[in-house]
Amino acid sequence: MARYIGKRLIYMFITLALIATFTFFLMKILPGSPIASADKLSPEQRAVVEARYGLDQPLPVQYFDYMFGLLQGDLGISINQFKGANVTDVILSRMGPSAQIGFQGMLLGTVLGILFGMVAALRQNTWVDYGSTIVAIIGISIPSFVFASMLQYWLGLKWDLFPVALWKDGFMSSVLPSIALAMFPLATAARFIRTEMIEVLGSDYITLAKAKGASGSEIAFKHAFRNALIPLITVLGPMAVSILTGSLVVEQIFAIPGIGEQFVKSIMVNDFSIIMGTTIFFSVFLIVVILVVDILYGVIDPRIRLSGGKS
Amino acid sequence: MTQNYEKLPQDAFTRIPRDTQEAEKISKPSVSFWQDAWRSLKKNKGAIISLILFGLIVLMSFIGPMISPYEPNDQTITHANLPPKMPVIENLGIMDGVGTLGGREVDLYEMKNVEQNYWFGTDGLGRDMFSRVWKGTQVSLFIAFVAAAIDMLIGVIYGGISGYFGGRVDDVMQRIVEILTGIPNLVVVILFILIMDPGILAIIIALTITGWTGMSRVVRGQVLKYKSQEFVLAARTLGASDTRIIWKHLMPNVLGVIIINTMFTIPGAIFFEAFLSFIGLGLQAPDASLGTLINDGYKLIQYQPHILLFPAVVLSLIMIAFNLIGDGLRDALDPKMKD
Numbered sequence: 001m002a003r004y005i006g007k008r009l010i011y012m013f014i015t016l017a018l019i020a021t022f023t024f025f026l027m028k029i030l031p032g033s034p035i036a037s038a039d040k041l042s043p044e045q046r047a048v049v050e051a052r053y054g055l056d057q058p059l060p061v062q063y064f065d066y067m068f069g070l071l072q073g074d075l076g077i078s079i080n081q082f083k084g085a086n087v088t089d090v091i092l093s094r095m096g097p098s099a100q101i102g103f104q105g106m107l108l109g110t111v112l113g114i115l116f117g118m119v120a121a122l123r124q125n126t127w128v129d130y131g132s133t134i135v136a137i138i139g140i141s142i143p144s145f146v147f148a149s150m151l152q153y154w155l156g157l158k159w160d161l162f163p164v165a166l167w168k169d170g171f172m173s174s175v176l177p178s179i180a181l182a183m184f185p186l187a188t189a190a191r192f193i194r195t196e197m198i199e200v201l202g203s204d205y206i207t208l209a210k211a212k213g214a215s216g217s218e219i220a221f222k223h224a225f226r227n228a229l230i231p232l233i234t235v236l237g238p239m240a241v242s243i244l245t246g247s248l249v250v251e252q253i254f255a256i257p258g259i260g261e262q263f264v265k266s267i268m269v270n271d272f273s274i275i276m277g278t279t280i281f282f283s284v285f286l287i288v289v290i291l292v293v294d295i296l297y298g299v300i301d302p303r304i305r306l307s308g309g310k311s
Numbered sequence: 312m313t314q315n316y317e318k319l320p321q322d323a324f325t326r327i328p329r330d331t332q333e334a335e336k337i338s339k340p341s342v343s344f345w346q347d348a349w350r351s352l353k354k355n356k357g358a359i360i361s362l363i364l365f366g367l368i369v370l371m372s373f374i375g376p377m378i379s380p381y382e383p384n385d386q387t388i389t390h391a392n393l394p395p396k397m398p399v400i401e402n403l404g405i406m407d408g409v410g411t412l413g414g415r416e417v418d419l420y421e422m423k424n425v426e427q428n429y430w431f432g433t434d435g436l437g438r439d440m441f442s443r444v445w446k447g448t449q450v451s452l453f454i455a456f457v458a459a460a461i462d463m464l465i466g467v468i469y470g471g472i473s474g475y476f477g478g479r480v481d482d483v484m485q486r487i488v489e490i491l492t493g494i495p496n497l498v499v500v501i502l503f504i505l506i507m508d509p510g511i512l513a514i515i516i517a518l519t520i521t522g523w524t525g526m527s528r529v530v531r532g533q534v535l536k537y538k539s540q541e542f543v544l545a546a547r548t549l550g551a552s553d554t555r556i557i558w559k560h561l562m563p564n565v566l567g568v569i570i571i572n573t574m575f576t577i578p579g580a581i582f583f584e585a586f587l588s589f590i591g592l593g594l595q596a597p598d599a600s601l602g603t604l605i606n607d608g609y610k611l612i613q614y615q616p617h618i619l620l621f622p623a624v625v626l627s628l629i630m631i632a633f634n635l636i637g638d639g640l641r642d643a644l645d646p647k648m649k650d
Contacts, residue, residue, distance in 0.1 A: 015493035026502050141630035143582050145589050146623045149609050153616060245497050249589055253609070264590050267505065275505075279498050286495040 005295060012287050017067075019283045020276075024066055027272040028059065075277035087277035091259060097167055098251065098258030101174050102243045105181030109239070112182070113189025114229070120190065121197030121228075122220055132190055139187025144246035148180035148253045166255050177254045184242040188235050196228035233297050240289045244282060348567070348643040358639025361632035368629060372452060375445025380427070383446040384597045386436045395432040395440070395617050432617045434607065443599055444621045450600040451626070454511060455580040458518040463573050465519070466526025471565075473527065474534030475557060485531075492524045500583060504592045511594065514587060518580050526572050533565040567644035574637035578630050585626060601626045 057065070069076060075087035113136075120132035155176060163173050200206065201224050209219050244260075251261035259278060266274035342350070352358055376383055431440035473484040500517045507513035537543065538561065546560050581601075587593040588602025589609075596603075601622045608619030 011489060011493065015490050018490060019494055019498070023502060026506055029506060137631055137634055138627075141578070141634050142627045143585055143630070145586070145609075146605065146627060149605075149612055149619060149623070153612050241495065241497070244495075245586065248497075249586065252590065267501070268591065279502065283495055283498055287493055290493075 001298065004298075008291055008294070012291060015287060016280070016283060020067060020070055020280055021063075023276045023279050024063055027276055070280070075280065076273040078271060078274050087273050090262070090274065091277060091281055094257060094259045094262055096258075097174070097256050098247055098260060101177040101181060101250070101256065101258070102247060104174060104178035105246075106185055106239065106243055108178055109182035109185025110189050110232075113186040114193050114232070116186070116190040117193025118197060118220070118225060118228075120194045121201065121224075124198065129194075132194070136187040136190040136194075139183040140191070142183070144180055144183060144242075145249040145253060147183055148177070148250045151176045151180055152253060167257055173254075173256070177250045177256060180250050180253075181243050181246045184246065185239045188239060188242075189232060192232055192235055193228055196231055197224055200224045200227045230297075230300055233293055233300065237286075237290045237293045241286060244286065344567075348640075352639050352643040355639040355642065357635045361635040361639075364628060365632040365636065368448060368625065368632070369452065372445050372448040376442040376449075379430070379439055379442035379445075381439035381442055383442045383599065384438065386438055393433040394615075395430060395621075396428045431621045432615075434611075434615075434618050440618060440621055443604060444601075444625055447599040447601045447604045447622060448625055448629070450511070450594070450598065451581055451584055451602065452629075454514055454518075454584045454600070455577050458515050458522065458580040459573050459576045461515070461519040462522040462526055462576050463569060465523035466572075467530050467565075467569060469523065470527035470530030470532075471534055471557060471561075474531035475538060475553070475561070477535070477538075481531075488524050488527060491521055492528075494521065496521055500587065501592065504587060509592065509595050510598075514584055514593060517587075518583055522576065522580070526569070526576070529568055529572050530565055533568050534561055537561055537564050571637065571641045571644055574633065574640055578633040578637070581626070581629060581633075601629075 066076065073088060075091070078085045078087055078090055116132040116135060120129040123129055163176075167173050206219060206223055209223050214223070247258060247260040248264055249260075250256075251258045252264055255261070259281070262274070263278045263282075266278070431444055433439055434443070469484065469488075473481045473488075499521050503517035503520055504513055507516065543556060543560055546556050551559070584593065584600060585602030585605060588600055589606045591606070593602050593606075594600050604622035605619060605626065608615070608622060612619050
């Protein structure tokens with residue numbers, strides 16, 4: 001186990017170093033200058049500005065400066081969007097709303113998804129099952145931004161149930177974005193739990209439990225549900241990815257001051273250090289989530305042998 | 312009843328001798344793997360309906376821009392922002408050219424003296440949405456299919472080599488894949504779009520740069536499974552070359568998995584294209600894909616919801632159809648799942 005985790009950690013660092021290197025050099029060859037109205041500056045002014053951001057140093061020096069900074073959690077300085085603010089601070093200050101809608105979406109999606117999947121499996125081939133399957137297919141198929149715009153139009157604009165956009169009414173502002181983000185986890189969990197439950201319900205120990213006279217609900221919750229739940233951990237990774245991808249557009253649609261919205265903005269204004277910082281932040285987040293999921297899976301279900309890695 | 316067999320007339324019966332040849336005969340024609348798969352796919356109503364629906368969408372994406380009397384990029388400023396109007400259906404009270412203007416419901420076609428019908432309405436520049444939506448569908452499908460084909464090609468070759476030759480080759484190749492899969496897809500796609508000129512080519516390259524790893528893993532697993540089986544050993548003993556073993560013996564077995572995997576990469580590619588266009592990293596005007604149309608429509612959602620409605624519906628239908636076809640194919644082609 002320890003060896004496996006150690007191996008995974010080494011891979012994680014190699015991957016992150018590669019991403020950081022890749023991002024750094026990509027940003028250097030990008031067209032367009034990060035300095036606002038660079039053409040209007042005289043060569044002397046330009047030199048002063050470049051010196052301030054360390055852009056006058058030779059490339060290898062810049063690279064190693066950046067990498068050492070990274071190790072200390074320093075993602076550099078924002079160049080034009082936040083005028084000299086520290087990128088780490090910018091990301092941290094915007095983490096709140098993103099984390100809130102992401103967490104709420106994940107929670108809502110998984111809980112509802114488990115419920116849907118369970119009901120569907122217990123009432124297989126009835127209208128409940130078909131209904132839940134249709135919801136799952138729609139949830140997987142319809143892109144979050146289409147769904148988010150529909151929610152905004154109907155629930156926000158037409159029926160006026162929730163704020164249309166912005167982050168001003170506390171929890172109420174977070175309802176629509178959370179629902180939009182919840183669709184994918186909901187659909188994934190519902191499909192997954194349904195398949196697992198049907199498989200588990202057909203296994204021998206369920207027959208034994210029935211033979212011993214256990215009641216229907218006891219079998220469903222105590223025996224089947226618990227075992228069906230374990231493999232759900234494996235799809236937590238894809239779910240986290242979907243929440244993150246979704247947050248880029250959902251935050252944009254609902255004008256939420258989160259990391260996703262600011263990332264899209266910094267792409268538009270060529271703020272290299274913010275783009276790099278956010279990219280690395282996203283990568284760390286996703287890689288850590290996947291690592292934790294893999295380790296958790298091995299800890300919870302001893303039948304899985306971790307030494308073989310992912311199958 | 313008493314047993315009076317002896318009383319039965321003996322000549323009414325003839326003895327049928329057992330024919331050993333007959334016993335070996337298979338009464339039903341033998342079913343190949345693909346015929347069998349097609350049979351079980353036919354039983355799946357959702358998949359068949361999706362297949363037809365998808366066929367219709369592909370057909371419309373080609374003939375749609377042709378049957379519309381307007382070019383996708385022709386602007387008629389006087390006809391801007393018209394709601395959809397379609398003959399026959401307009402009698403039902405929907406798509407009848409009535410829109411809200413200053414809070415009142417008015418027939419905008421009458422008001423603006425427009426003689427023609429715009430089936431899906433027009434956008435803010437007076438461009439016909441009908442031809443734009445189908446043209447956009449064409450572009451989106453093109454990007455998705457090319458990206459999926461490239462993914463498939465690289466993935467199959469990489470995974471095939473890695474699995475078939477094994478040993479050190481496999482070790483090195485798998486370490487590379489492990490690192491590549493560690494990099495979040497989203498991050499790679501966005502970074503690549505940034506350094507390239509935006510356009511169809513940039514999107515395709517960005518989608519395929521890491522997209523093939525999933526396919527290569529699946530193919531490698533399958534090749535590893537089959538290469539140690541007896542029929543491969545038999546072929547090798549008979550002197551078949553590596554190329555022949557790969558193409559004649561391994562490929563047919565791996566093909567099912569490749570098809571299933573591709574069926575799921577295509578909707579993924581469609582989604583990513585639309586996603587990139589939505590956050591402004593996709594195609595540039597006047598080119599349109601479903602993603603850019605949705606993005607344009609979203610900006611006017613409050614006043615002209617129809618501009619968002621049609622591309623969003625087409626995109627959603629394509630995604631749903633593909634997922635259902637993929638599910639159906641997986642059930643039909645994967646023998647493990649067979650009931």
